[in-house]
Amino acid sequence: MLAGCEGWQYLVVQGTVLCMEAGGAVVAQLRRGTLQYCVLALLSAREHYGFELVRTLSDTDGMVTSEGTVYPLLARLKKGGWVSTTWRDSPSGPPRKYYAITAAGRRALESFRDDWQRFQSAVNSLLEEGTRR
Amino acid sequence: VTPSTEDLVDQYRQELRRAAGRLPRRERDELVAEIEAHLRAGLEDADTVADVHNLLEGLGDPAEIVAAASPEPARPPRRGSVALALGLVGAVLGLIPFLGLFVAIPLGVAAIVIGSKIRREARALGEADPSAAAAIIAGVVAVVVPLLLLALFLPQDTRVDVELETEELDVPAPPEPPEPPD
Numbered sequence: 001m002l003a004g005c006e007g008w009q010y011l012v013v014q015g016t017v018l019c020m021e022a023g024g025a026v027v028a029q030l031r032r033g034t035l036q037y038c039v040l041a042l043l044s045a046r047e048h049y050g051f052e053l054v055r056t057l058s059d060t061d062g063m064v065t066s067e068g069t070v071y072p073l074l075a076r077l078k079k080g081g082w083v084s085t086t087w088r089d090s091p092s093g094p095p096r097k098y099y100a101i102t103a104a105g106r107r108a109l110e111s112f113r114d115d116w117q118r119f120q121s122a123v124n125s126l127l128e129e130g131t132r133r
Numbered sequence: 134v135t136p137s138t139e140d141l142v143d144q145y146r147q148e149l150r151r152a153a154g155r156l157p158r159r160e161r162d163e164l165v166a167e168i169e170a171h172l173r174a175g176l177e178d179a180d181t182v183a184d185v186h187n188l189l190e191g192l193g194d195p196a197e198i199v200a201a202a203s204p205e206p207a208r209p210p211r212r213g214s215v216a217l218a219l220g221l222v223g224a225v226l227g228l229i230p231f232l233g234l235f236v237a238i239p240l241g242v243a244a245i246v247i248g249s250k251i252r253r254e255a256r257a258l259g260e261a262d263p264s265a266a267a268a269i270i271a272g273v274v275a276v277v278v279p280l281l282l283l284a285l286f287l288p289q290d291t292r293v294d295v296e297l298e299t300e301e302l303d304v305p306a307p308p309e310p311p312e313p314p315d
Contacts, residue, residue, distance in 0.1 A: 025261035050167055051174035058191060066193025071167040072202035075160065093173065 031063065036073055036082075037116070038063060040101055040109040043083060047100040049090075050074065074099060082108055138185040142172060149195040156202055164202050168192065200257040213251050213264030220244030220271025224278060230286065233279030241275025244268045 035057075042048060042056060050071065058064040077083045082105035090096045101109070149168055153161045175188040192198070223240030227233040248268030255262035 028261075049170075051171050054171065066191075066197050066201075067171070068168060068192040068195070068198035069201035071164055071171070072198065074167075075163055075202065093177075094170075096170070097167070 027062070028065075031065075034116070035063065035070075036077060037109060037112045039070070039073065039077065040082060040105050040112075043099055043101040044106060044109055047086075047098045049088075049096040049098050053099060077105070081105075138179070138182050141182070141185050141189060142176070145189050145192075145195065146172075149198070152195040152199040153202075156199060160202060164198070168198070194257070197257040200254065213248070213255075213262045213268060216244050216247040216251060216268035217264045217271060220248065220268045220275055223275030224271050227275045227278035227282075230279075230282055233282060237275045237279050241272040244272030244275065248272060 038057065038060075039053065042053060048056070053074075054064070054067045054070045057070060058067050064070060074083065078085060078099075082102060083099050084102050086098050086100065087095045088098050146169075149165060153165055156164065171192065172188070175191075176185070179185045179188050219240050223237040223244060226240065227237030229237075245268075248265045251262055251265035252269065255265060
């Protein structure tokens with residue numbers, strides 16, 4: 001019987017954890033879909049080296065949960081031709097790899113900016129509609 | 134830098150190299166170089182062991198970083214459903230006394246193990262895989278149900294049956310195997 005009790009307790013705990021994950025998954029997917037454009041937006045102001053870019057993103061609340069995963073994203077953006085890299089000497093220590101936005105990256109960013117603004121206002125108006133009733 | 138912080142960073146480097154082993158060589162070298170540069174830059178401001186811990190935790194689990202670098206189709210989408218099917222079959226078979234012990238529990242354990250693995254991988258990609266989660270629950274049911282049945286029915290019923298049979302058979306008869314209870 002004791003084994004059975006432990007099993008049921010495990011089941012309840014698992015169920016609770018899974019429900020919480022379902023809520024977090026929406027934010028995680030939004031983050032996953034938009035992070036690359038946030039990177040492009042940061043780079044559109046000026047070029048950044050990796051550490052600096054990652055720190056800026058992770059200082060923005062909720063944008064990055066694991067800093068290391070930004071580097072594979074940067075590699076994909078480079079492969080897709082949206083960013084380029086240049087090595088530059090640093091005032092202290094070894095040379096740094098700087099990331100800059102390309103013309104194709106700027107076009108992608110502008111297109112996303114339009115889509116996002118339309119999407120955001122649509123969601124906002126529907127959410128406000130919900131609170132009014 | 135005290136030896137213990139160096140140990141921490143070295144251990145992280147080793148984990149990263151091990152996890153990155155399955156990436157294509159160029160991607161692996163690039164990723165490792167970037168993380169190394171991040172560690173170097175971060176360690177410049179890290180004065181205490183706590184700072185080093187924060188730096189490494191901020192970077193995140195090496196397996197998670199490597200998963201983010203892996204090409205998307207590396208994760209077949211149907212495996213969660215396979216684990217779920219295992220767990221459900223196990224949960225149903227678990228209702229059959231005794232058969233449940235030998236069939237449902239292995240199926241349930243398999244569903245839990247595979248389901249947890251898929252869930253971990255999905256979570257590393259920032260997603261939730263509902264079928265993997267359901268597989269874990271079905272697996273737990275498949276393990277728990279036969280154990281519950283065993284705990285509820287085995288101690289009283291079988292003991293009584295065996296005692297009755299031995300009392301009735303006072304003449305040594307050709308040995309018959311006691312019938313399994315339904």
